[in-house]
Amino acid sequence: MLQTLEIPSIQEGGLRDYIQYLLNTPYELITCIIEIAIDIFIVVKFIKLLKGTRALQLITGIIVLIFMTILSSLFNLRILNFLLTSFMTYGVLLLIVMFQPEIRRALEQLGSSKVNKFFGIEQDIATKVKENIYKVTIATTELSRSKTGALIVFERDIKLKDIIETGVLINGEISPQLLVNIFKQNTPLHDGAVIISEHKIMAAACMLPLASDKNISKGLGTRHRSALGISKESDSIAVVVSEETGKISVAKNGTLIADVKEEALKQILIKNLVPKIEEKKKWGKKNKS
Numbered sequence: 001m002l003q004t005l006e007i008p009s010i011q012e013g014g015l016r017d018y019i020q021y022l023l024n025t026p027y028e029l030i031t032c033i034i035e036i037a038i039d040i041f042i043v044v045k046f047i048k049l050l051k052g053t054r055a056l057q058l059i060t061g062i063i064v065l066i067f068m069t070i071l072s073s074l075f076n077l078r079i080l081n082f083l084l085t086s087f088m089t090y091g092v093l094l095l096i097v098m099f100q101p102e103i104r105r106a107l108e109q110l111g112s113s114k115v116n117k118f119f120g121i122e123q124d125i126a127t128k129v130k131e132n133i134y135k136v137t138i139a140t141t142e143l144s145r146s147k148t149g150a151l152i153v154f155e156r157d158i159k160l161k162d163i164i165e166t167g168v169l170i171n172g173e174i175s176p177q178l179l180v181n182i183f184k185q186n187t188p189l190h191d192g193a194v195i196i197s198e199h200k201i202m203a204a205a206c207m208l209p210l211a212s213d214k215n216i217s218k219g220l221g222t223r224h225r226s227a228l229g230i231s232k233e234s235d236s237i238a239v240v241v242s243e244e245t246g247k248i249s250v251a252k253n254g255t256l257i258a259d260v261k262e263e264a265l266k267q268i269l270i271k272n273l274v275p276k277i278e279e280k281k282k283w284g285k286k287n288k289s
Contacts, residue, residue, distance in 0.1 A: 016074070065091070126274050128199055132174045133269045136196070139179035140239055140248055141262045149190075149243030150183040151223045153208070154273060155197040158234040164195050167206030174201055183241075193226060193238070209233055211254070220256075227251035237272055239265065 022029045046059065065088060072081035136152060143150045153160070168189060172178060174196065182189045182204050192205035211228035220228075227238035232254035240249045250257040250268050260268065 125199075129274050130270060132196070132199055133266060133273065135174050135176050136179065136239065136269070137262060137266045139176040140241060140265060142176065142180050143183055143241045144246045144248050147243060147246040148180075148183050148185065148241065149223055150179075150239075150241040151193040151208070151227060152179070152239045153193050153195050153206075153227075153230055154237045154239075154269070155195060155202075156235045156237070156273070158236065160195055160197065160230075160234060160236060163193075163206050163208060163230070164197065164203040167192055167195065167203040169203050170201050171203075172201045174199070193230075208238075224249060224251075224256060228254055228256055231255075237269065239269075 022032055043059075043063070065084060069081065069084040069088060071077075072084055140150065140152070153163075178201060179194065181187065182194060182201075184190055189204040193208050194204045195202045195206050208226035209229040210222070210225045211232060221242070221244070223240050223242070227240045227249070228251050230236055231238050231251040235253075238251040240251065241247075242249070247258065248260045248262075248265055250260055250265065252268075252272065257268065
């Protein structure tokens with residue numbers, strides 16, 4: 001006859017008996033440690049996900065109650081343990097009813113970008129760069145129609161930290177609405193360049209070096225000279241919208257491509273920005289192998 005090893009339950013034998021059982025069975029102890037590590041990871045990620053919402057108060061309250069229940073069991077505080085255990089049975093249902101809107105909102109987020117990031121299902125970088133290019137193109141076209149001057153710089157391999165520090169830090173998601181609002185006349189950030197770095201609008205109202213070549217046309221304004229200057233001193237690409245004509249230009253390697261249409265702008269940016277991302281991915285895979 002095979003002997004069966006009885007696993008004591010926390011409710012019946014108490015937490016001490018369960019800990020003693022784990023110490024006597026190394027396999028169960030390792031499994032328990034892995035499970036606790038996974039649970040802590042999930043809790044921490046959910047707290048980050050819910051940061052800034054009322055639901056975080058609910059999670060914090062439940063964690064405190066669980067912690068107090070464990071302590072009361074460890075120190076044989078029977079009355080407190082009974083009260084906490086009873087509350088845990090019925091109080092959690094009460095909290096769920098109280099925070100029903102937040103819980104519903106969290107469930108509605110399943111499959112959203114936040115939950116995808118939570119489980120590590122990050123969007124492909126090349127796809128994200130293309131989406132950002134489309135957003136910038138939409139904003140640039142809108143600024144061109146209204147003849148609103150604009151200067152947008154895409155950082156590439158050479159970092160533009162010193163340029164970013166000359167402006168106002170934003171570190172915001174790229175959106176056509178935000179870009180259009182930044183360059184609106186008489187707004188605090190309209191004068192200067194926007195720097196796009198790490199797939200975000202990193203800073204606005206940044207000061208760029210001016211190109212001082214004698215070959216440059218005297219008809220070019222400060223924005224165009226700045227675009228040429230930054231594209232010459234780094235490998236960045238600058239998009240300019242003329243305040244006088246509304247025409248779009250692209251500066252790359254100290255050369256200005258003038259009067260660029262919407263579709264052409266999109267293709268120029270994709271051609272110069274997306275391959276850089278794909279090359280880095282390939283290089284990373286080669287290094288791993």
